[in-house]
Amino acid sequence: MPREAEPSLNERNFVSRALEEGLRVDGRKFDQCRPVSLKFGDEFGVAEVQFGKTKVLVKVSAEVTVPYTDRPFEGVFSIASELSPMVAPSFEVNRPTETEVLLSRMLEKTIRRSGALDTESLCLVAGKKCWSIRADVHVLSLDGNLTDAACLAVVAALRHFRKPDSSIEGEILTVYTPAEREPVPLSWLHSPFCITFSYFGEEGDTAVLLDTTWLEEQLRTSSCTFSLNRHGEICQVSKLGGVSIDAPVFVQCAQVALAKSKEYTELVDRKLAEDAKSRDKGGLMAELTAENDR
């Protein structure tokens, strides 16, 4: 089984000494993120997020299925994430690594369990038919801070997604093509975002970093991921082991995370508005007009 290459002793010492002096290897401030780019695809429900060299693509799809017998009034919503050997040789197909298990649990807790998507709105005929919404997370390249990037991408893609409109008359369900009826957005309740803090040093108090690179991530002694929405609701917190941290630090981190979450909300809102504008060709009249640009 291939293992990740570990940073050399020189690299370790260099990074940690620099952190002690208040510097990061790439010159950022401790709480400064790499430039974030969010792009939507031509299709609805495709979003690509880039944090520096970390790149995540999410595609959302919908199909009609039978609901689970124990939840007849709810649709099916699943988030699938798989890390392929394309990202790093240490990831193998069909053998979930620690990173992968934690990533999928994190997305599950942040987005699914917190009720960001109203699954009851996906129900078509109780106990018989419902929509199944599936978000596929593809990690294209990895340079640290995967959780935050993946979470942002999933939320953006789901908010961008439009599912085909449908109607029910009696027992007959009709699903309309985009030409017949405009597809409808999902019933979205709130947008939670993941913000990961990394702690360095033997006692975990040398530095607290945001948006770490892969090198920094390999050297951190502990990490904690907060998931919050802009209303200041924590959806999930997980500090799973690692070096112990003074309790008051978490309260400060939560405040930073809240500010960051508002920033991400604003980013997604702005990008969605831009995208909507570029798609809007002036309404039905503009489409029907025979006039051509000459």
Place this chain on the structure above:
Amino acid sequence: MATTHTLLSPAELNYLHTSLSLRPPIRSDGRLPTQFRPLTAETGILQGTNGSACVTFSDGAEAIVGVKAEIEKTPDAQSGDEDKGKKARGDWVEISVEIPSQRDDDAGTIFLGEMLREALLGDGEFAKKLWINRRFHWRLHIDILLLSPALSYPLPLLSLTTHLALLATRLPKLKSEGDEDPMFDDDWESSVFVYPREGASEGTRPPITLLVVTVGDNVIFDPSKEELAVAETALAVSVAEVRREKSRGEMEVDTKGRELKLLSIRTIDPPSRLTPPGVPNGTATATDGKPASNLASETPVAGVWKAPLGGTKFSVVDGIVQAVLEKGGVADEVLDGLDGVELA
């Protein structure tokens, strides 16, 4: 398959093998050939179950079994069907075995579970106890947990624990009649045992499965890990007591004896059959191909262990069955011992 290799040298294995082949055999822990490890047992330890038991052997091996019952609708209950009596199915019982350090889909673990299931359902009597009416039945989940690290092949331990847990299992008393939706008595005090207590107790009792090995001409019960490593044959023998109603007029002459029924015999693949690590190619039976050198001849060398070849003779199997079933034999003794356990 049974257990992985013990880290014993060929000389040590040979020493074990020779002392076990003596008549009478000398076992490394000083037990008699038919003697079990001393055990302590407890029942009714888990409040959330219908029946539970915990057994600890003197060497520290410990297992816990919980039995849980759920009501389930019987599929395709043809109401028009003539009353064919109680139609019961074996798949109403689910047995799961959990052994630490082994995957739950490991072939060995599944084999263990199936062996216990086979003994329990072998004669079809048990599933009938789960029949409520034509539309409903009990689904029984038997969860077997081995708590200690796997010392020797845990089959006897798990079987004895399951036996006790089943004896302690109670189901709520049925209040409704016929094929209507079942209603039960809320009072746990009035619940009924799956295996009725003394008195009107007729039918098969829960089975026990014993692990028996042979070394030379000796039949040895409840082998330890080391003994298993030199065993020539290992068999899992399942037996159960059958109680019949005594007719009034009959003189109670034979009250002491219990009638035992042989339910199943399975051969276990003992680790002694595997080629031990460090054996040159020439003597390894598994490599089949050309020997690395002809120096290693087939003649056994005194003082060096050699894996046994060939199968088990019928007379050996017969001898084992005799030893298990005879009056005052091992099964009798074990059941006597288990009868002494107070059922909660």
Place this chain on the structure above:
Amino acid sequence: MPLDTSTYSLALLRVDGRRWNELRRLHAQIRIQAAADGSSYLEMGNTKVMCVLTGPSEAQQQQQGQRRGQATAGGGKNASINVSIVVAGFASVDHKKRGRNDKRTQELELTIAKTFASVVHTHLFPNSSISLALHVLSADGSLLAALLNAATLALIDAGIPMSDYIAACTAGSTSSYAAADDSADPLLDLNTQEEQELPFITVATLGETDRVAVLNCESRVQVSRLEGMLAVAVDGCKEVKQLLDKAIKAKGAKMIREGAAEKSDAMAMDLDE
């Protein structure tokens, strides 16, 4: 089964009759199994777990597939800690089979392994592995906390050097995320019924310090509640640590009295109690 929280504000008593800052009965035992290197049994109310430890022993070269028990402190120079959790089918009210590939269980295993990798002095056992087998016999809330406490006890029983105890417990907040009232009281040590209704966090601290090794929250809660819950949980952990300590000292004293262990001259422990 909705929890009637209205009665709480009246009598200030919870469904099981406790006050807000009361722990459930904690019963701990160590050295319960002769065959294991270290073992423990822990009850926190109706949550009952058992830990059986093997090791430190020769590291198994990924023999049984990496899938089970996760090595955290990368082999070689340090000992690796493997954790496997078995949730018995009869552990909860309705029978539910949780496979070993269940991601939730895997996350628990990872959390426990990572927590102890930073507390146990793994550098003392190069190229070896410490395996913790955790059995859940009955689950009634605060599961992760109970598992962490049981693992601490088993490690101490096995005599494996570590910097301090890991003591864990849960804390909740009495108002759900929907109600934005500020009069919410924190609660200590939740049972299943409370866990289903209220937002809660699981906290593990390093001994009796304020240093948090594990902080886990899976429910929606206002960020302003975090501080209050954290404070209550940390205090609860201190209480748990003392209870664990007492269980270990009691067993130690018993072993000396029975002659199983020798009393050393340096020991300043009072055995008379």
